Amino acid sequence: MDLIGVTGVPGNVGTPLVAELLARGARVRVLARRPDHARQVLGDVLGEGALAGVEFGHLDFGNRRTYVAAFRGVRRLFVTRPPQLSQVGRDMIPALDVALGAGVEQMALLSLQGVERLRFVPHAKLEAYMQESGARYTFLRPSFFLQNLTTTHLPELQRGEIYVPAGGGRTSFVDVRDVAEAGAVVLTEGGHENRAYELTGSESLTYGEVAAHFSAVTGRPIRYADPSPLAFYRHLRARGVAPGQILVMEAIYGVARLGLAGRVTPDLARLLGRSPRTVDDFARDHADLIRGEGA
Template sequence: MLKILVTGATGNVDQEVLRLLLSQDCDVCAAVRNPKSAKQILGKSIQSVAFDFTNPDTFVNAFKNINKLFLVRPPALANVRKQIAPALNAAKLAGVEHIVFLSILGAERNRFVPHSKIERYIDQLGIKATFLRCSFFMQNLNTTHREDIKTRGELLLPAGKGKTSFIDVRDIAAVAVRTLIEDGHQKRAYALTGGEALTYYEVADIFTSFLGKRVCYNPSLLKFVRQMRSSGLPIDFVLVMVAIYTTARLGLAGNITSDTEQLLNRSPLTIRQYVKDYQQFWL
């Protein structure tokens, strides 16, 4: 039976991937730093194994008998050679046959972001891979930016007037599962976007219409960096976020592709549907 390891298993995309994989005929395991605390998030039905990118002692047991790996970069880890590569080396040594990597839109052109370096390293290792190059996650708005929207009615991020082709993580997870369990996706890269591109001014207006309170967009780079640092985020993580939002500010995040629709045989979820489904997070 196919055995799949899902890293970053308590994250937005990963939890949805795990949920969908449970309904398929495969053996799925969640790679987590603390299996006991993860059970409270994931539930008792999901098998878990201790795994930490920065602790090589966890690699052998985590990758044992694994056929396929769903790879997600922990946001706080930006040094690919020191913090990600050792785990990928261990995966190859253990016989992992296929990696589906959660990358970002434009990673093949933006060599500064860690995702680009990870893609290149996987290619160098020679493991068959599928790169899911995703646009900005809608669900970042109910996690990273939740408090700004909820308490201050402010959408604070330095994307300027650029448009973004937002994608719902529920769509990403559905694509990920297909690429993990079906043949024919190895050595492929998919650019996953929603079906429309919006400015953050337009997104703020959508929030306003659904939440019944005014939400305003603030594109200040300085305030964004100060806010992120004051919330305790490491500077490397903040700089990666700035790099990602800069692609939007420069007009590089608004591309709309047909990959999501073709892989799912339906239209991508809209940001209006997302805000409606998740509105309890900001009220």
């Protein structure tokens, strides 16, 4: 089987993707800015025994000296944009050029639902590059990750709030574990070349309804704060989040606020051969975090 390079480890999708690929008998090279840290996290999650067949390479987007060795021998590549990188033409595309020169034949990109309406976001620039590169590509365009609420927005959630500027718009939330499984499918099975999949859950909810589901499942009252975009920006800047990262989030929540993020598609269910996980499933699996009892 071809050697598959995976970026975005440790991360919401990258970590479970490695587990899914290994379960399918794939050869995997984790490409990380801090390979030792990636190895430690994967060992904690999967168990040290599972890492026997995993390679670890140093890849630091923006550091050209790391590119050649990272991609040597890789034939399929899962590409995740690090959230702090907004200038992908400067920091990522040169690395992908080297990957193509090293023999990468297929790229699967973790993109964004509605990217065709958000041509200014970094994901759109990466999609355009891959379409013009001559390599086979697959775009995974997931809706809003439920896990964002227990990672990026965990400080607010642990004080009993969902704090995002999405208004009353609906969102077709998705669990990253399902996205990772879909990534493993498109990287290990044929028939997914030069295609884009819009990955959503099977239900469309407002953030207020998500708060109500979290409350009902966990027994802890959770409220939806619905800050203004300006208040959201100021709040995250005070937390130390980079301006570029906040602006990408503002764009995503703006789409929801305008009522454009609620689309539900069958793509994920077809790839997985089963129904996607629901918000209630997620709440049960992450009840300790939602109750403020986990770290």
